[in-house]
Amino acid sequence: MFFLFLVNVSLGSVAIPLREVIQGLLFQKMSKESLEIILWNFRFPKAITAVLVGIGLSMSGLLMQTLFRNPLAGPYVLGLSSGASLGVAFIILGTGFLPTFISSFFLSNYGLVLASSLGSFLVFMAVLLFSQKLKDTMAILIVGLMFGSFTSAIVSVLSYFTTAEKLQKFTFWSMGSISNLSWNEVSFLSVFIFIGIGISFLVIKPLNALLLGEKYAQSIGINYKKTRFLIIIATSVLAGSITAFAGPIAFIGLAVPHMAKLVFQTSNHFVLFWSTLLLGAIVMLCCDTIAQVPGNDITLPINAITSVIGAPIVIWLLVRKKRF
Amino acid sequence: MSKQNFTLQTSNLSIGYKSKSETITIAKNINLGLEKGKLIALIGENGIGKSTLLKTLTGIIPPLSGEVTLLNKLLKSYTPLDLAQELSIVLTEKLPPSNLTVYEIIALGRQPYTNWLGTLSGEDKIKINEAIELTEIQHLVNKKHDEISDGQLQIALIARALTQDTSIIILDEPTTHLDLVHKAILLKLLQKLTNETGKTILYSTHDIDLAIQMSDEMIVFTSTQIVQDEPCSLIKTGIFNTLFDTKYLIFDTYIGKFKIK
Numbered sequence: 001m002f003f004l005f006l007v008n009v010s011l012g013s014v015a016i017p018l019r020e021v022i023q024g025l026l027f028q029k030m031s032k033e034s035l036e037i038i039l040w041n042f043r044f045p046k047a048i049t050a051v052l053v054g055i056g057l058s059m060s061g062l063l064m065q066t067l068f069r070n071p072l073a074g075p076y077v078l079g080l081s082s083g084a085s086l087g088v089a090f091i092i093l094g095t096g097f098l099p100t101f102i103s104s105f106f107l108s109n110y111g112l113v114l115a116s117s118l119g120s121f122l123v124f125m126a127v128l129l130f131s132q133k134l135k136d137t138m139a140i141l142i143v144g145l146m147f148g149s150f151t152s153a154i155v156s157v158l159s160y161f162t163t164a165e166k167l168q169k170f171t172f173w174s175m176g177s178i179s180n181l182s183w184n185e186v187s188f189l190s191v192f193i194f195i196g197i198g199i200s201f202l203v204i205k206p207l208n209a210l211l212l213g214e215k216y217a218q219s220i221g222i223n224y225k226k227t228r229f230l231i232i233i234a235t236s237v238l239a240g241s242i243t244a245f246a247g248p249i250a251f252i253g254l255a256v257p258h259m260a261k262l263v264f265q266t267s268n269h270f271v272l273f274w275s276t277l278l279l280g281a282i283v284m285l286c287c288d289t290i291a292q293v294p295g296n297d298i299t300l301p302i303n304a305i306t307s308v309i310g311a312p313i314v315i316w317l318l319v320r321k322k323r324f
Numbered sequence: 325m326s327k328q329n330f331t332l333q334t335s336n337l338s339i340g341y342k343s344k345s346e347t348i349t350i351a352k353n354i355n356l357g358l359e360k361g362k363l364i365a366l367i368g369e370n371g372i373g374k375s376t377l378l379k380t381l382t383g384i385i386p387p388l389s390g391e392v393t394l395l396n397k398l399l400k401s402y403t404p405l406d407l408a409q410e411l412s413i414v415l416t417e418k419l420p421p422s423n424l425t426v427y428e429i430i431a432l433g434r435q436p437y438t439n440w441l442g443t444l445s446g447e448d449k450i451k452i453n454e455a456i457e458l459t460e461i462q463h464l465v466n467k468k469h470d471e472i473s474d475g476q477l478q479i480a481l482i483a484r485a486l487t488q489d490t491s492i493i494i495l496d497e498p499t500t501h502l503d504l505v506h507k508a509i510l511l512k513l514l515q516k517l518t519n520e521t522g523k524t525i526l527y528s529t530h531d532i533d534l535a536i537q538m539s540d541e542m543i544v545f546t547s548t549q550i551v552q553d554e555p556c557s558l559i560k561t562g563i564f565n566t567l568f569d570t571k572y573l574i575f576d577t578y579i580g581k582f583k584i585k
Contacts, residue, residue: 069420069421071421202440204441204442205435205438205440205441205442208435208442209432209435211419211420211424212419212420212424212429212432215384215415215417216413216415216432218384218404219382219412219413220408220432220433220436220488221404221405221407221408221409221435221436222404222435223404261423265423267422267424268428270441270442
């Protein structure tokens with residue numbers, strides 16, 4: 001993973017030799033000053049964001065898969081990302097209707113994170129409500145899909161009434177991007193990821209109990225309501241804060257926990273916790289490195305890459321549908 | 325018979341469901357006493373309320389009125405963690421899909437005793453191995469839970485309940501989905517467990533013939549009454565003929581079995 005991190009930093013529209021990257025990391029002088037600027041102001045923040053996004057989304061996917069006892073659960077598939085998008089859409093597109101002093105608060109980082117976390121929280125509550133009525137795996141997925149359509153409908157209404165400039169801002173955001181984050185924003189994001197991961201660490205034991213189903217979990221002394229609440233909070237914070245900064249990123253949250261389960265052949269969350277974190281970071285770094293198209297000026301939207309990798313995994317899971 | 329011998333007791337218990345608009349009473353005036361070291365079968369027609377009774381006894385739903393006492397302490401005064409150390413359950417429903425091995429399932433029975441991370445101590449491992457030996461499933465422990473048969477899984481889940489180290493184990497229709505041989509194996513195991521560990525075991529079942537042969541006591545749930553007694557005494561009272569409201573079945577008191585008329 002450390003190696004991947006270095007590779008990710010070194011590749012881009014301007015390739016920086018690995019040796020120079022390590023030199024730069026160790027605060028030594030690099031051959032050109034321009035490289036130093038690229039390294040510290042663009043590449044490092046981006047690579048760290050990739051790691052944060054990777055671990056955050058993967059962890060929220062793992063939590064949701066165990067809570068719903070549904071292998072296809074994930075922040076993107078179940079519409080949490082859509083909910084977060086809606087929150088952001090309201091902020092970016094809708095603040096024109098508000099007085100300036102309020103809109104400037106909402107347009108700040110705090111406002112964005114708050115709105116998108118709230119958006120994903122509300123969608124999570126709704127999905128949870130439906131999932132208690134619908135025991136069927138597929139039905140819950142369809143509910144998630146409907147939330148997606150619902151959000152895009154509202155977004156299109158909002159964009160009809162907004163200015164071209166704001167619309168452009170929102171469109172770029174919704175394509176998903178982990179570059180262009182300042183150090184300030186990166187540290188801001190990392191605080192939220194840290195909170196989310198910390199809460200997840202606390203629920204490892206109850207998560208293992210939930211593998212037997214809700215009734216058994218309760219019979220071995222697990223406080224189900226409290227556990228569920230903690231999982232909802234952790235997932236909303238993780239998915240919400242990531243979506244606020246990096247846009248709705250597809251499939252990472254769904255695919256990575258499965259890779260972890262496949263590689264380690266276990267359901268023990270103590271193992272899965274660490275392996276999901278590790279794999280999440282690795283996969284996201286890989287996706288980002290590919291998105292940079294090494295040796296070329298083009299940068300592909302990160303969502304294109306994660307979807308190309310993630311969508312086949314979902315289909316494969318549905319076809320195989322045996323043990324998860 | 326002194327009061328101390330009862331693991332679980334009910335007094336004037338009414339069971340049913342309560343919602344904002346209405347209260348549905350399924351049965352009332354239930355007075356049961358489950359003694360230590362006894363294997364007790366709960367029988368009754370489909371839909372009569374066996375599950376509701378079990379849910380009430382395990383504290384999943386509250387009683388409408390009356391009391392359930394576990395080890396001379398009111399059931400509702402237990403915290404979830406304390407209750408988990410005195411009462412364990414085995415259900416019929418399938419486990420959700422996962423990579424859990426049989427050993428991991430059994431080890432989860434130790435959760436009420438482990439720390440916040442769920443690390444197994446030496447004592448936990450001893451209890452787990454004891455349960456595996458008692459249920460004789462050493463050859464299964466490394467298999468994934470969906471690689472073994474329904475009967476084997478049922479026994480693994482009983483082993484899980486054993487490691488929970490409780491005074492009473494309540495099983496919801498453990499013999500369903502099993503063939504006759506595995507029904508017999510399972511009931512023999514339950515009988516052995518009550519004898520060797522002194523635990524109280526209550527199970528609901530539709531296999532009345534087997535229950536009559538294998539249980540120390542039976543609780544017969546009919547639409548008019550709920551009676552607890554030893555199988556032989558129950559046969560003498562003729563209660564089995566009131567069990568089902570049908571003209572097709574008759575209970576033969578001589579061989580202790582139902583016959584089709």
